[in-house]
Amino acid sequence: MDIKKQALSGAFWTFLQTFGTQFITFGVSIILSRLLLPSDFGLIAMLGVFIALGGAFINSGLSQSLIRTLEADEEDYATVFYFNLVVSIFTYCLIYMCAPFIASFYNQEQLQLIIRVYSVTFVINAFSTIQITRLSKMLDFKTQMLVSIPSLIFSSIVGVIMAFHGYGVWSLVWSAIVQSLASTIQFWYHCKWRPLWLFNIEKFKYHFHFGMKLLFSGILDILFTNAYTIIIGRFFAASQVGFYNRANSLQMLPASTLSAIVANVSFPLFASIQNDEVRLKSVYKKIMQMVIFLVAPTLIFMAVLAEPLFRFLFTEKWLPAVPYFQILCINGILYPIHSYNLQILNVKGRSDLFLKLEIIKKIIAVIAIGISFQFGIYGLLYGSVLSSILAFFINTHYSGKFLRYSAWEQTKDLLPTIGLSIFIGGVVYICDIFWAVNSLNDFSRITFGSLIGALLFLSFSYLFKINSLTELIHIIKRK
Structure with missing residues (x-):
């Protein structure tokens, strides 16, 4: 398939995935907005900066480096996979320890347990980062759609049922965890790639050299994108x-x-x-x-x-x-x-x-x-x-x-x-x-x-x- 056909095919499946995802997410958000209070959404929004920072640390820009590397091999993928996994565990531990200070900053005691549970998604998502990267590099967005839509539907059902039964903010937390778990399992099933027991220092340095700058850029962007949420959450x-x-x-x-x-x-x-x-x-x-x-x-x-x-x-x-x-x-x-x-x-x-x-x-x-x-x-x-x-x-x-x-x-x-x-x-x-x-x-x-x-x-x-x-x-x- 030539590049034009690949691009058109990728655009078609990406459209279905993104439109389907946004349609379901928007529909579910309408239902949840009617069942939950604005303050429930506000509590999750307060955690947005920490969740986003965790995701940025785990990826560290290495996925983009893999995509732009024309001759990426098994050593490249395995090296980035193990790095992402180790960083995800480290990030979860760091967030776990910082949870009391985060709750104190917002004067919301319940945030301590919420962020400790929600942050489990860091480790879960790290297991599927390379699978997604490989599929994107091959412009295989059909498989990504076949994974993301069912995962979202299942997690949305869980969230709505919990909200209907009065679980409040926890319906949002567990919906996110279920979505991460369901999508990761499916990516491992559909994508036959498995990491070799390899870690190449030179390849890591190459990808990290490119990704490190994107990481710092991403951190800055996340901090300032969420700055308004942080300030409003702190003072309002x-x-x-x-x-x-x-x-x-x-x-x-x-x-x-x-x-x-x-x-x-x-x-x-x-x-x-x-x-x-x-x-x-x-x-x-x-x-x-x-x-x-x-x-x-x-x-x-x-x-x-x-x-x-x-x-x-x-x-x-x-x-x-x-x-x-x-x-x-x-x-x-x-x-x-x-x-x-x-x-x-x-x-x-x-x-x-x-x-x-x-x-x-x-x-x-x-x-x-x-x-x-x-x-x-x-x-x-x-x-x-x-x-x-x-x-x-x-x-x-x-x-x-x-x-x-x-x-x-x-x-x-x-x-x-x-x-x-x-x-x-x-x-x-x-x-x-x-x-x-x-x-x-x-x-x-x-x-x-x-x-x-x-x-x-x-x-x-x-x-x-x-x-x-x-x-x-x-x-x-x-x-």
């Missing part, structure tokens, strides 16, 4: 963390879904054409425009219809999250742009530049948090938007040089789609006010607003000959 009630977490996760849904679909395929694809700069730029440009064409209008329409959307999906108790969500939607539009610009640095093997950019962005983020914190939660939210806008220009500095595709050129290519989305969003907002005055129910407001927004956006895109719509039509016709 757990329910406020729950509102922020719900708003943030919902605004990330369209961006992260599409980005994950494309990123899983694009990184191996970019890696395979990393030395053909003309082709790399062309592919990168088309992918970026297509993702923004889908993400920007979706998020803007969701922001406009946020009040009926939250009330319909999550009930009245989640309405305080609406203004948080509307502000954070700006970050959601910028998320794919950040992701793909940084991906180019990894493809080119410049993890040193990746780390450098992360340090610069975090310094700016610290300044923004320090200033915006004085204005409460809303100040923090607007500060995060400003940091994200500045991050766009920082992220495009080196990738723009590698691709000869500057921040200004990227802005010119993406601005028509974003501008049109904002204009149509304004039309939808005016229509929604009319429907609200005439006492239409929330479902009708969401349905009519979405339909009108989508029809107008597609019509104007066709009228103004936006390239992404043309590409999308060609893809559909080829299918």
Whole structure:
């Protein structure tokens, strides 16, 4: 199978996996949001930074190194496997010992036991990291889908049953553990690779040299991505963390879904054409425009219809999250742009530049948090938007040089789609006010607003000959 067919096949199965995963996760989150309290979600969100840090330490960027290594052999895979496993055990022990201090920091005593139990997922997940890496390297996303979807369904059933029977926050904890265990068992069953009893120091140094910079970059990114959750959790009630977490996760849904679909395929694809700069730029440009064409209008329409959307999906108790969500939607539009610009640095093997950019962005983020914190939660939210806008220009500095595709050129290519989305969003907002005055129910407001927004956006895109719509039509016709 040639690379184009592999990429299309990978994109198809990745789409099914990601869409299926997000669809199930979103559906289950609606059910759990109705059964549980915002404070239950807030407690889990408080642990998010520690769970993410544990995952970063376990992987240490070595998986990306394996993917970009064209001639990786059994020694490479075995070496990284045993390293991941040892680090996962060490990380669990460290988290276990730090649990009392974490609980004390948030003034939430029950967090001590929660994080000690939840962190078992570190060790479980370490057993399947290489299996996933090998499947990704071979662009075998069909197997990954056949593993992830059943695991998620089973764990979701466990979580909903526990929540229905009053287990509260523990329904979220055990759902995560069951999902990790189910997926790991299936990956070992489907992927016939088994680690040899080998550990090559030289190969470890090679992968760690590349991965170490990604690890530090990942740690910085995790700390500052979760900085707002940490600050809100430290100085505000757990329910406020729950509102922020719900708003943030919902605004990330369209961006992260599409980005994950494309990123899983694009990184191996970019890696395979990393030395053909003309082709790399062309592919990168088309992918970026297509993702923004889908993400920007979706998020803007969701922001406009946020009040009926939250009330319909999550009930009245989640309405305080609406203004948080509307502000954070700006970050959601910028998320794919950040992701793909940084991906180019990894493809080119410049993890040193990746780390450098992360340090610069975090310094700016610290300044923004320090200033915006004085204005409460809303100040923090607007500060995060400003940091994200500045991050766009920082992220495009080196990738723009590698691709000869500057921040200004990227802005010119993406601005028509974003501008049109904002204009149509304004039309939808005016229509929604009319429907609200005439006492239409929330479902009708969401349905009519979405339909009108989508029809107008597609019509104007066709009228103004936006390239992404043309590409999308060609893809559909080829299918």
